[in-house]
Amino acid sequence: MSKKVSLAVIRRLPKYYRYLDELHARGEVRISSGSLAKELGLTASQIRQDLNCFGGFGQQGYGYNVENLRNQIAAILGLNKQNRAILLGVGNLGRALINNFNFEKCGFTLVAAFDVTPGTVGSKINNIPVYHMDSLESFVGDNPPELAVLTIPPTVTFETAERLEELGIKGIWNFTNRDLRPENSSLKVENVHFDDSLMTLCYIINESD
Amino acid sequence: MSKKVSLAVIRRLPKYYRYLDELHARGEVRISSGSLAKELGLTASQIRQDLNCFGGFGQQGYGYNVENLRNQIAAILGLNKQNRAILLGVGNLGRALINNFNFEKCGFTLVAAFDVTPGTVGSKINNIPVYHMDSLESFVGDNPPELAVLTIPPTVTFETAERLEELGIKGIWNFTNRDLRPENSSLKVENVHFDDSLMTLCYIINESD
Numbered sequence A, B: 001m002s003k004k005v006s007l008a009v010i011r012r013l014p015k016y017y018r019y020l021d022e023l024h025a026r027g028e029v030r031i032s033s034g035s036l037a038k039e040l041g042l043t044a045s046q047i048r049q050d051l052n053c054f055g056g057f058g059q060q061g062y063g064y065n066v067e068n069l070r071n072q073i074a075a076i077l078g079l080n081k082q083n084r085a086i087l088l089g090v091g092n093l094g095r096a097l098i099n100n101f102n103f104e105k106c107g108f109t110l111v112a113a114f115d116v117t118p119g120t121v122g123s124k125i126n127n128i129p130v131y132h133m134d135s136l137e138s139f140v141g142d143n144p145p146e147l148a149v150l151t152i153p154p155t156v157t158f159e160t161a162e163r164l165e166e167l168g169i170k171g172i173w174n175f176t177n178r179d180l181r182p183e184n185s186s187l188k189v190e191n192v193h194f195d196d197s198l199m200t201l202c203y204i205i206n207e208s209d
Helices: A007-025 A033-040 A044-052 A066-077 A092-100 A133-140 A154-166 A194-207 B007-025 B033-040 B044-052 B066-077 B092-100 B133-140 B154-166 B194-207
Strands: A083-088 A108-115 A128-132 A147-150 A171-174 A188-191 B083-088 B108-115 B128-132 B147-150 B171-174 B188-191
Touching (some): A007 A066, A007 B194, A033 A044, A083 A092, A083 B194, A128 A133, A171 B194, A188 B194, A194 B066, A194 B083, A194 B171, B007 B033, B083 B133, B092 B108, B154 B171
Parallel strands (some): A147 A171, B147 B171, B171 B188
16 A cells, blocks of 8 residues: 555545445445445546556446445554544533544544543443543553543643644544644644535535525 | 635635734734735635635735725625624533634624523624524514524424524524535535544544654
8 A cells, every 4th residue: 555645535434434334334235436426426537546546446348346445445444443532521412422423433532531620530331431531640650541532621622632642642633623733743634624514515605605 | 706716716715814803903014925825725826716706806916905805805705794693502502602712703793582482582692683583574564574593403404494494584503513505495505524623633634643
C-alpha cells in the first residue's frame, strides 16, 4: 500500500465505508463507481482515483464488490485494531458519546472515563467506569491507551492535551471547540466542529429560497 | 454570484470561515493563499479555484484581506440571516447543544426545544423553553422555523422527519445516526456523523506506528 495517500482521500474513506456497510446490511452485492459517486456527491472518476491510491479493487464493467470493498477500506483505516480509548469530561456530550456512540465501529474500545464531579466519579455509565481526573496518571501507567476523547470544558483544553501527550497518548478526538494544532509533536488530533455542517446547511437552506 | 457552485466547494467554506475568523480575532490583516492552503490542508491553487467560484477577492502578490474574505464568506453562507431553529430531543446530546453550541455563529437562532419527558417538558435550559412534542404543530403554526435539530432516538427519526416536512420545515440537522436522504422533496438535510472523524483519526494513529 502506498504511504503517500493524501489526507483528503483518507477523509473520504469513512464515507465510503459507512455507505458500503449500509449497502452490505441491505444485502447488496455490487455497486458501480457511478452509483457510489452519485450517493456520495463525488464524480465516478474521483472515486476511481481515490480507490486506485490503494490499488484499485474495482473491475471494468462490473464495478465494486460491496463486501470486499467495505472490508478493504476497514483494513486500510485500521478499524479492526480496536485500540483502547479513554474519555475525559463526563458532561452532557461525554455522556451522550458513552451511551450512544459506537466506538468499536470506528476502531476503538472505550475502557474508562474521567471527571471531577462528585457523584459522577465512582459511577459507571453504560458499563464504563468513571474515575477521578487525579487518577489519570496511575490509570494510564506504563500502558497508555492510544486515544483520548476530550469532552472537557474549553478552558482546560490546552493543559489537558499537554498532560495527555506526556502520558504517551497518541491521538486526541477533540470536542472542546478549541482547536489543538500540535507542532513538533507526534500527537495526532481531530478537532470536531459541528459548525461546519450547520454552516453548510445554512447555505443550502438559504440558496433554495 | 454564480449559482452553479459545487457542494464540495460549499463544504470547504465553513473551514475557511472558522480559520479566517480566528485570524481576525488575533488581529491578522492579510493572508496569502499559500498560508491559507497550508493551514487547511489544501493546495494554493484549490483555494484560488474555490474562491474564484464567487468572484475572487484575492489580489495577485497581496493575498487576501482577512476581514473582507471572512465577511464575504459569511455573506455567501447566509450566516447573517439568523433563521429560526427548534431542537427536538432534550437528552444528553440535545442539552449539550442547547447549553454550549453557538447557533448564532452558524446563522441560526434557537427559539424552542421539544421533548416528551416529564420534568424536562416545561423547563428552560439556557433560557430556551422546552415544550411537549404534542405541541409541535401548534407552536409552529403558520410560521415554521427554517431548521429543526434532531437529537431524538434513532428509532423515531423517519416519522419525525415526515412530520417536520409536513409542517414546512426547510432543513434538518440530523444527529440521530440514521441517514435521512429525502428524495422528491425540498427538504434539506445534513446528517452528522461523528464516525467520520474518528475513523480518520484511527487511520492516522495506526499509520504513525
